[in-house]
Amino acid sequence: MGKFLATVLCAVLYGSLAAAIPVGDVSASSSASSSIAEAATSTSGGASPSPTVPLASDDPNYWLWNETTTTDPQPERGSLGANILGPQNVAIDKQNPDILAPPTTDQGTVGNAKWPFSLSKQQLNTGGWVRQQNVQQMPIATAMAGVNMRLESGAIRELHWHQTAEWAYVLSGSTQISSVDQLGRNYVATVRQGDLWYFPPGIPHSLQATNDSSEGTEFLLIFPDGNFNDDDTLLLTDWLAHTPKEVIAKNFQDNIADWDDIPGSQLYIFPGVPPPDNQQPPTSPAGEIPQPFSYAFSEITPTQYTGGTAKIADSTTFKVATKIAVAEVTVEPGAMREMHWHPTQSEWGFFLEGTARVTLFAGTAIAQTFDYQPGDISYIPTAYGHYVENTGNTTLKFLEIFNSDVFQDVSLAQWLALTPPALVKQHLQLSDATISRFNRTKGVVVGGPGANVSS
Known part of the structure; x- marks a missing residue:
């Protein structure tokens, strides 16, 4: 009997509420639902998405000093950090600006990717x-x-x-x-x-x-x-x-x-x-x-790029070398070895001339920047994204060495240039004009403005 009365009361209340809703409002509600569904369909079809994360900082994160500047090396970048009050090895700090005052884009650690033979x-x-x-x-x-x-x-x-x-x-x-x-x-x-x-x-x-x-x-x-x-x-x-x-x-x-x-x-x-x-x-x-x-690698003419040169020796040219491949790269002042990664092997690097900085991107928001001088060794694990930027006023020259029979790399710019533009646009919020300028061939060593040290 109690269950029957409860059912009757619910039916009466539901009918009263339904009668209280104007016909126009029901129509509007239906129309709104339809519009939301259409909007969802439109977005999934390629409309510009709304940002779901904060935008990247506009801070260019230049290196703060190099071997030619007279800057007092301190762990300060903009409003962050403070000067050293205790003992300081100034000679080492001058060689490692991006360790002492890291770019704000650095996060976490990747392990020590630098060793000086000295x-x-x-x-x-x-x-x-x-x-x-x-x-x-x-x-x-x-x-x-x-x-x-x-x-x-x-x-x-x-x-x-x-x-x-x-x-x-x-x-x-x-x-x-x-x-x-x-x-x-x-x-x-x-x-x-x-x-x-x-x-x-x-x-x-x-x-x-x-x-x-x-x-x-x-x-x-x-x-x-x-x-x-x-x-x-x-x-x-x-x-x-x-x-x-x-x-x-x-x-x-x-x-x-x-x-x-x-x-x-x-x-x-x-x-x-x-x-x-x-x-x-x-x-x-x-x-x-x-x-x-x-x-006779010295007799091989390197390929000229906008920012420098590169030449490669692996088992396709040096037949017996089935375990080691190498690229010899030069980078002019203001230029850089383009952003890239090596899909199957780690890179052991050796710096012959000039100075450089390299950021290793390890995924899961982990990135760390290192600085290199002649005689330094770098190491970049398999598939870590990286670049090599000339931070000096002279030509940078270095070796990229791999435990492999052939040299392989994946260019970030070429990857994006050969990916459907609408897909790239939805990821990065770039203009059509910007995307159209991406190079469909590897830049390898790309030119840039002159030395941009900020102090």
Whole structure:
């Protein structure tokens, strides 16, 4: 009985409310609902959406000082920060403006993506020196490690081999390389400044400075393993010093006495007589190595872009180099290596000339900016968005090196230029005119205004 009365009362109230609504209002309500539905349909069809997040700041976030300015380096940017009252290493702060006073676009940390070779321990030998970088110095750099080596004229990096491949870029002078592969084929070549060499894993070789320069030679070595340690190299003298003399004599079918003067420990680097540039290897019954272990990269003409140049060496041109690819890039003052990323491999960078800043974008609103000088190493993990901007008044020159058989990159500008314009417009609120100016080919190195340091 109670349920029946409740039902009757609800029906009466509903009827009263319905009667109280004017016909015009019902029509208006229906019309409004229809308009909302149409609007929703129109928006989904491509109308300009309303902002759902705040707009990006108009602050250009210029670098605040560089090597030519007299600015007192302090952790201040606009109204943010305050000066340092305690001890300060001014020399380091001058080299790192974007660490001391980061752009406001930076957020979070990506790990240390900078290592100066100047901070690596120097191993001094008679005839030269060596220093290295691996994950001990730069934990983020898991895919590659670097070694910087100097040999005086005639000095020899002794016969040795590695468990990984070895790739090299000659920084100064000339280096003569020799090698024998697993089939007994041999190879000798003189590799000059700006040229490359490559030895596959396990292939024995030697390095010797020629006298093309009285200073000898210096080079950069790259190994496709971030854990590589040059101390773990397998050396000829080290092996024989730890092998019974009886075994050595038996192996070479010789008298033990003939081996009385072999070194009792490794030589590593030692003085030697400079070799002639036209040195020829002994004739091998198996012949010479068919794919050269050296590549005259210095003779390759770079491609000119609006802001600088670039040239590439990978397995498509340097056939034997199946583990390492490189781009040599120059950037003029005010220009930049365009915003891009590498889809499959991390980038190990080395700065040869000039100064630069690089912002690494790691996703999830994480971005961090670093500054680089000659002799510095950079590292950018796979697919991290980045650029390389010249922050100085001279030409910037650097290497992009990859643990890969081919060089690959994705250009931000080209991606947007080849995406339907309406889609780009809805993302970025750009005008049709702006979108129409996007370059459908890679800019690679793009020009810009002159030095824009703000102080």
